[in-house]
Amino acid sequence: MREPVNVLPETIAANYRIEREVGRGGMAVVYRAHDIRHARTVALKVLNPDIAASLGKDRFLFEIQVAARLNHPHIVALYDSGEYEGLLYYVMPFIEGPTLRDLLNQHSRLSVSEGLRLTAQIAGALDYAHRFGIVHRDIKPENVMIHEGEALVTDFGIAKALSSAGTSMLTQTGVALGTPAYMSPEQAAGEPELDGRSDLYSFACVIYEMLTGQPPFTADSLQALIAKRFTSKPPSARTVLPAIPERVASAISRALSIEPRDRFETVSAFAASLKIGEIPESDKPTKPSIAVLPFENMSADPENEFFSDGITEEIINSLSRIQALEVVARRSAFAYKGKEADMRTVGNQLGVRHLLSGSVRRSGNRLRISAELIDVETGYHLWTERFDREMADVFAIQDEIAANIVKALSVMLTEKEQAALKASPSKSVRAYDYYLKGRRAVHTFNLASYKRAEDDLRRAIALDPDYAPAWANLAEICAIRHVSFLSDPEAVEQADSASKKAVELGPHMGYAHNARGLTLFCMGRNDEAEAEFITAMDLDATLFDGPYNYGRLLASTGKQEQAAHYFDIAAGLNADDYQAASLASGIYRGLGKAEEAHRAAERAMSALNRVRAADPNDVRALYLGAGILQELGDTEEAERWASMAEQLQPDDQATLYNLACFHSIARNVDKSISLLERTEKVGWDRFDWAMNDADLDNVRDDPRFQQLLQRMSERSKNISLNLST
Secondary structure, eight states, rough: OOOOOOOOOOOTTTTEEEEEEEEEEEEEEEEEEEEETTTTTEEEEOOOOHHHHHOOOHHHHHHHEEEEEEETBBBOOOOEEEEEEEEEEEEEEEEOBBBBBHHHHHHHOOOHHHHHHHHHHHHHHHHHHTTTTOOSSSSSSSGEEEEEEEEEETTTTTHHHHTOOOHHHHEEEEEEEESSSTHHHHHTTTOEEEEEEHHHHHHHHHHHHHEEEEEEEESSSHHHHHHHHHHOOOOOHHOOTTSOOOHHHHHHHTTTSGGGGGSSSSSHHHHHHTTTTGTTTTTTTTSOEEEEOOEEESSGGGGGGHHHHHHHHHHHHHTOTTSSSOOOOOHHHHHHTTTOOOOOHHHHHHSEEEEEEEEEEEEETTEEEEEEEEEETTEEEHHHHHHEEEEEGGHHHHHHHHHHHHTTTOOOOOHHHHHHHHHOSSSHHHHHHHHHHGGGGGOOOOHHHHHHHHHHHHHHHHHHHOOOOOOEEEEHHHHHHHHHSOOOHHHHHHHHHHHHHHHOOOOHHHHHHHHHHHHHHHTHHHHHHHHHHHHHHHHHTTHHHHHHHHHHHHTTTOOOHHHHHHHHHHHHHTTOOHHHHHHHHHHHHHHHHHOHHHHHHHHHHHHHHHHHHHHHTTTHHHHHHHHHHHHTTOOOHHHHHHHHHHOOTTTTTHHHHHHHHHHHHOHHHHHHHHHHHHHHTOOOOOOHHHHOOOGGGGGSSSHHHHHHHHHHHHHHHHHHHHOOO
16 A cells, blocks of 8 residues: 655646645645635645545546535535646635534533534535535544634535545555444445435534533444444433433434434434524533623722723623633623622522632722632632732733633633733723723713713824724714714714724724724615625624624615524624614514514513613613513513603604514504604614614504605615715
8 A cells, every 4th residue: 555645746736836734644635735826725635646546537526526516604615626647636725723623622522502503504514415415424523624613514525536436445545434433324334325314323423422522432442333333322412411402312312313214304304303593591501601790999989980890891801702711791790790799609690610800999000900710619719819010011910810710711722812812902001091981881872971982982092093992992882873873974974984993903803894894884885884794703703793783784785584693693692682682583573483583582581681680771671672572472561661761761763763663563553653753853864774674564554654764765865975975
């Protein structure tokens, strides 16, 4: 047997320049290469010469050509294939990121919610390929890449091509078609014709291992491992990990049936049986989990509370960017602000293993920050520190706190995460002060607070003109002020210049691109806005605002199915946000998907209850909550919430519009029209949104509504014209 190729010409077929070897196995050697014609980095996979010789160029290229037809967001595309001086090769994108195997090596197992999120993506890829008649034949964790948090299945069609080389040749080279730990019984028996149910069996093995931390079958030898597939089924995944829902464990067991006829007919049917969208939030993650409680303001001046709150939020934001760590959202953590409570009780209520608490004392130019990390189950202090420093050291202190948490919890960081933790937000402490003051408005949804925030952020920018987060926040607040409160072309112009500056200063900052996208959305430049939102999500997969605002854009342009998808993503990124789930519920209802609407409503209600426990007079929670209560059938309570919201903010356009939506849902047509007319009088003119809002379907045919739309359309055209000149 000849050895796998060790030396390649620097350039293959004048199209690919080899940069370095990145991996090798019995079948192929993988290189990082430069695609000369298209100026991009690719993964170039060169088959073992003996396999290539047995397989032959024509058969290989035929099978690869079949796989090249696949075009799916969770399948790694096949760019090219060919032969060069007897070497057979194929070319795929070079994916930056770990494999699923790397994740399992790092964490042993994934949380139920995360495991099933990836399951849904892999299932979509397999179902798509099976509909083309393409069976993967080698589904295993090593063939699933994780890029920006998304699962990508790789090497489709390769095992089928290699099967053409013949069993004897592969035995001689020591290569098995498929991987024994994941191989279906029929594949292990050498049956030549396999269908999608074989992949389903392998896929179920992968899911079993993702959720339980161990493969379904283990044995002392390869022969014994394969034999088990013909004689037994593994124990239920639920017996290994009781937190796995019964329906999930049952579906996996059925997919692992020895006979293909006893499994699900398709991967799609299997995925549907998992009911992935119904996984309860109570399923605890297996990642290290932490809540950062509000740091106590110990300064003599109570006005410094914005600073202690800001420090807390900055630490939460830093830790939230770490994919290997579960971090409780700000709103849930801040519900404990100023409250005395037993740490174990708080940890259990928040569903976390660890708590970070602390205090901040600020006096002149001196700063004292104390912090302690507590293990909720044992009550032990894992780490405690007191920092007595100059104010100029505030950024370094935050970095040290985050770094010590990472170290104490044994969390592994990517290079990108390491760089993010060390990034200094500003060169000026005074600018940082004003920035933290301005940030408070993001959580208020209040016009007066937004205007004060604009002043604070402009002061921050005056002190540090290169402060990208300040520019991004200023752009966002100006844009929201235009969209959700009084329409103001001047505010859009301010958002335009601020968002351009934010992207210029922070081209790799997802939040900056989100602010730019929101601004372009306000200006009616939807194609450009879409590109910015996608960039924001690509740069920061943890950013709630990216999918939330992209969902709003899609909803406003009538792309309701896509909008609901992105609202679901946003809701999954922030368990305390009720807005995304509320909007998703309304869209699903308009699409006639009653079950999905109900599930989204329940999710929104869970968050709404937490919000109102902290602030019973949160007007936005009241008016959006009224619609959710109506969806859930509690008409009396829905009316009460709507009435409270109207009493608290009778002239606010966002309040009036959303109450009009509620009364439309409740079929109070006259009340809904009356509120829409009041909304129009105070300056609301989002014609695009009203045109596509499913909440208004019950008033859409009313002549008064049609006349109102006409007036809004004319006004919207005039504003767009002014913004473009």
